[in-house]
Amino acid sequence: MSSNQHTVINLTEDYQNSSRCWNADIQLIIAKNKTSLMKAQPTVIYNFHGANARVNNNSSDSSTNVVTLSESQLFSDVKKALTEITDVEARTFLTKEVDALQQISDKPSRMDAYLKFIEHAANHMTILTPFLAAIAQWAGQ
Numbered sequence: 001m002s003s004n005q006h007t008v009i010n011l012t013e014d015y016q017n018s019s020r021c022w023n024a025d026i027q028l029i030i031a032k033n034k035t036s037l038m039k040a041q042p043t044v045i046y047n048f049h050g051a052n053a054r055v056n057n058n059s060s061d062s063s064t065n066v067v068t069l070s071e072s073q074l075f076s077d078v079k080k081a082l083t084e085i086t087d088v089e090a091r092t093f094l095t096k097e098v099d100a101l102q103q104i105s106d107k108p109s110r111m112d113a114y115l116k117f118i119e120h121a122a123n124h125m126t127i128l129t130p131f132l133a134a135i136a137q138w139a140g141q
Helices: 071-084 088-103 105-121 121-139
Strands: 006-017 021-029
Touching: 071 088, 071 121, 088 105, 088 121, 105 121
Parallel strands: none
Antiparallel strands: 006 021
């Protein structure tokens, strides 16, 4: 070991054992392990996905998220989500209702069609929940 990697401490002690006395030189070598002295730096990886993704450290988030989709994109995304429904009959029926919703242009008819769609889609809310606010906003326009 080179001198910069260890510390040498010399001690002189007198020992006494029953009838004998002696003087002993003790040399302690304390090695410094550089890797144990260095603190490991933690690795933090943040992955952000989706619209308006953010992180709040020691704070609260009182912001409002606004995402604007075109009608065609909204209904396309809803139909894509409907493909997750395993019941073919229900999936086909709801897809036709989404197509019908998309064709409606006057406001009162939109709200009626929206309420009908929600009634029929009740068993599939897990899939449709991300779209409900956007469809409701569309229906109210």
